[in-house]
Amino acid sequence: MARENGGHSLHPAVRIALVALLMAGCQTPESSFEGPGHSDETRALEKQLQAEAVALGAMQGAAGIAASFDRSGVGNLVAMGAGRAARDALMIRAHKQMEAQMAKDNAAFLRQYGITEDEDEAAVETLPPRRRRLFRGR
Numbered sequence: 001m002a003r004e005n006g007g008h009s010l011h012p013a014v015r016i017a018l019v020a021l022l023m024a025g026c027q028t029p030e031s032s033f034e035g036p037g038h039s040d041e042t043r044a045l046e047k048q049l050q051a052e053a054v055a056l057g058a059m060q061g062a063a064g065i066a067a068s069f070d071r072s073g074v075g076n077l078v079a080m081g082a083g084r085a086a087r088d089a090l091m092i093r094a095h096k097q098m099e100a101q102m103a104k105d106n107a108a109f110l111r112q113y114g115i116t117e118d119e120d121e122a123a124v125e126t127l128p129p130r131r132r133r134l135f136r137g138r
Contacts, residue, residue: 042101049094056090
């Protein structure tokens with residue numbers, strides 16, 4: 001006895017959501033923090049933050065698929081607002097964590113080469129104003 005949806009027991013939307021989750025899990029981007037200037041902790045934090053972003057994206061996709069079955073459209077509005085808030089919170093938290101980790105790496109670099117904070121600041125002052133702002137992160 002054949003089923004109406006092609007012999008599969010899962011609803012088509014559920015199958016699409018599962019494929020999207022599987023594809024999201026297969027993505028392995030390269031690290032932006034390769035080389036001796038960055039610690040293993042920085043690379044681990046980057047991987048963790050990327051995994052959280054992939055999980056959030058997959059969750060938003062699944063919620064969007066589920067909300068698309070609401071004919072009134074209210075489900076999409078709720079999913080969109082909640083997804084945006086979750087994404088913004090993730091971005092803010094990730095930015096703070098990565099800034100703190102980069103400060104640790106910078107301090108370790110300065111210690112490794114025996115550079116004091118005053119010497120570091122003096123070197124920055126020799127840069128043109130635009131480069132100075134970029135170096136200081138302003």
